Amino acid sequence: MPKGEAAELILPAHMDSLAPFQAFAAEQGELLGMSPALGPKLDLVLEEALVNVINYAYPDGNGDIRMRCFSGQNQDKGLVCFSIEDQGPAFDPMGREDPDTDAPMEDRNIGGLGIFFIKEMTETVDYERRGESNVLTFCMVLAPE
Amino acid sequence: MEFESQKQGNSTVIKVTGRMDAVTAPEFEEKSGEIMEAGNTDFIVDFGSLEYISSAGLRSVLSVAKKLKAKQGGIRFCNLDGMVQEVFSVSGFSSMFPIFDTLEDALAEG
Numbered sequence: 001m002p003k004g005e006a007a008e009l010i011l012p013a014h015m016d017s018l019a020p021f022q023a024f025a026a027e028q029g030e031l032l033g034m035s036p037a038l039g040p041k042l043d044l045v046l047e048e049a050l051v052n053v054i055n056y057a058y059p060d061g062n063g064d065i066r067m068r069c070f071s072g073q074n075q076d077k078g079l080v081c082f083s084i085e086d087q088g089p090a091f092d093p094m095g096r097e098d099p100d101t102d103a104p105m106e107d108r109n110i111g112g113l114g115i116f117f118i119k120e121m122t123e124t125v126d127y128e129r130r131g132e133s134n135v136l137t138f139c140m141v142l143a144p145e
Numbered sequence: 146m147e148f149e150s151q152k153q154g155n156s157t158v159i160k161v162t163g164r165m166d167a168v169t170a171p172e173f174e175e176k177s178g179e180i181m182e183a184g185n186t187d188f189i190v191d192f193g194s195l196e197y198i199s200s201a202g203l204r205s206v207l208s209v210a211k212k213l214k215a216k217q218g219g220i221r222f223c224n225l226d227g228m229v230q231e232v233f234s235v236s237g238f239s240s241m242f243p244i245f246d247t248l249e250d251a252l253a254e255g
Contacts, residue, residue, distance in 0.1 A: 015168055040197055040228035047199045051167045101237030105214070108207055113236055114200040120235050 006070040013054050013063045028069035034080045035143045041121045048114035057088030081139040092127045148176045156255045157185040162194040165202030174205040186218025189251045193224030223251040
């Protein structure tokens, strides 16, 4: 599905890296023809994915995140794709159960909601353990109808 | 994120501007806590100028709502728009809390 050259950014797994990653993704997305209307959704998906890595991938606090941005194709739809890679212990975020979004306030727990947003706001999302790396790849339709 | 609060009748209207993300959401919780400690427990949150909210923002909203409920207070929202409205809808928060189209409607409910 992915095609073409990928742009890449590597930054420390720290909350200070969140905004630069989002800015990089917006810039690359624009170069690939992403609709500006997708901006807030892309920011959301990136935040949810990156904050998970920042909080859990490196218990000693030291490590990097690699983001790659590339174009893709799903049948006749052009996609903008991002992969987020860390070298933490194997963790498949897609293995979590979806939260109960109908539960009353008293029973609501926010755990799992970020991953649920990633699934809801993207066209495709895949997790892969590649050697010592976790790689989460997601794609969004460049110009949704 | 900017946070402004103003007492209107028995309610406290909180206007949040900008972004509620993993970096800024704790500030919402902290400032809401100060208002509660001053004895105000009827919150109307005006999200009309909020551009962006993530699960971290929702976590703060839920935490504040639970504290208000424990104090026999409540929270309602108005002016949800764009991605903020979508995030409230996808997460089920729209059916968990009273949501109003305008601040006037939310105030009238008080």
